[in-house]
Amino acid sequence: MSGQADAPATNAVAGDKISRVGVIGAGQMGAGIAEVCARAHVDVLVFEQTRELAAAGRARILRSLDRGVSSGKITEREREQAAWRLRFTSDLGDFADRQLVVEAVLEDEKVKTAIFAELDQIVTDPKAVLASNTSSIPIMKLGMATKHSERVVGMHFFNPVPVLPLVELVTTLMTSTEVSVRAEAFARDVLGKQVVRSADRSGFVVNALLVPYLLSAIRMVESGFATVEDIDKAIVLGLAHPMGPLALSDLVGLDTIKAIADSMYEEFKEPLYSPPPLLLRMVEAGRVGKKTGHGFYQYPASGRPSSK
Numbered sequence: 001m002s003g004q005a006d007a008p009a010t011n012a013v014a015g016d017k018i019s020r021v022g023v024i025g026a027g028q029m030g031a032g033i034a035e036v037c038a039r040a041h042v043d044v045l046v047f048e049q050t051r052e053l054a055a056a057g058r059a060r061i062l063r064s065l066d067r068g069v070s071s072g073k074i075t076e077r078e079r080e081q082a083a084w085r086l087r088f089t090s091d092l093g094d095f096a097d098r099q100l101v102v103e104a105v106l107e108d109e110k111v112k113t114a115i116f117a118e119l120d121q122i123v124t125d126p127k128a129v130l131a132s133n134t135s136s137i138p139i140m141k142l143g144m145a146t147k148h149s150e151r152v153v154g155m156h157f158f159n160p161v162p163v164l165p166l167v168e169l170v171t172t173l174m175t176s177t178e179v180s181v182r183a184e185a186f187a188r189d190v191l192g193k194q195v196v197r198s199a200d201r202s203g204f205v206v207n208a209l210l211v212p213y214l215l216s217a218i219r220m221v222e223s224g225f226a227t228v229e230d231i232d233k234a235i236v237l238g239l240a241h242p243m244g245p246l247a248l249s250d251l252v253g254l255d256t257i258k259a260i261a262d263s264m265y266e267e268f269k270e271p272l273y274s275p276p277p278l279l280l281r282m283v284e285a286g287r288v289g290k291k292t293g294h295g296f297y298q299y300p301a302s303g304r305p306s307s308k
């Protein structure tokens, strides 16, 4: 193998434009992906397991659209139109007509492989793209849960999805050229994202660099090397990052960081990827960051962080 992304299996060309998308999961990533699709004039169907989760997902998207209006990124009319393009279902069978499905459920390999096996039966169009937003699970494992692994790619978005312009596109040894070209064209030309390609290695490009950095910051807190506030202040003021590593860990979710670190450690057996005990204890305590209101910082209803 060269040092490039894994070579796709065939040389077909891109098919027609994708205008019907399915998103599985309306948590922080799924909701963000559904929102950017709806804002890009795409018909979006979102799967959530229950009506309550679907209602919470819709409310999350509407709040973000409101924020888009108040910050002058979209007009009231665009907000209304995007909201109309979003539908929810709790029956995966409704995804039969989707041209692209993006799975964005929790980082659990068993859950994700079961979804891909089911989707493969439901979405029968051979040109359809089955994508995962996984942060770290090798895409091949998801592809091999299907009978058509040539349709499976990784499309990895970044949080907050409406704000961050990157998508990592991950092709496997089995992904067809047609599918990778369609997925890239959709992310770039329809969603207006910029695309980088990564080989199918746990963590891909961004998390392979980000996760050891976040884990090192958590180890610094654990050892008493510096306080949470000072570590974040040092990085914001000293490196001009928009937020420090502990605030960023809270934004991503400590449960997600643990899952990514576990997956990267399993793949590379690199001690730097091993989750430190403080991270494990915080996840066990349910203090996983912004989404539960408490992580390295506390998040009152206003959403503004305060010290632990």
Ligand SMILES: CC(=O)CC(=O)SCCNC(=O)CCNC(=O)[C@H](O)C(C)(C)COP(=O)(O)OP(=O)(O)OC[C@H]1O[C@@H](n2cnc3c(N)ncnc32)[C@H](O)[C@@H]1OP(=O)(O)O
Pocket (backbone or CB within 6 Å): 063, 064, 065, 067, 068, 071, 072, 073, 134, 135, 157, 158, 159, 160, 162, 163, 164, 207, 242, 243, 248, 252, 256
């Ligand atoms: C773990 C993984 O697998 C993948 C990951 O996701 S890794 C995590 C990647 N994410 C990051 O690194 C986030 C880093 N942090 C940031 O980018 C910023 O701190 C932040 C965007 C989260 C918040 O920034 P902020 O300055 O406090 O907020 P705010 O000023 O309200 O918003 C920043 C910009 O986004 C825009 N924005 C915010 N919410 C928006 C929305 N819902 N829709 C559209 N635009 C929005 C704002 O208008 C503003 O735009 P301008 O700079 O042009 O004015």
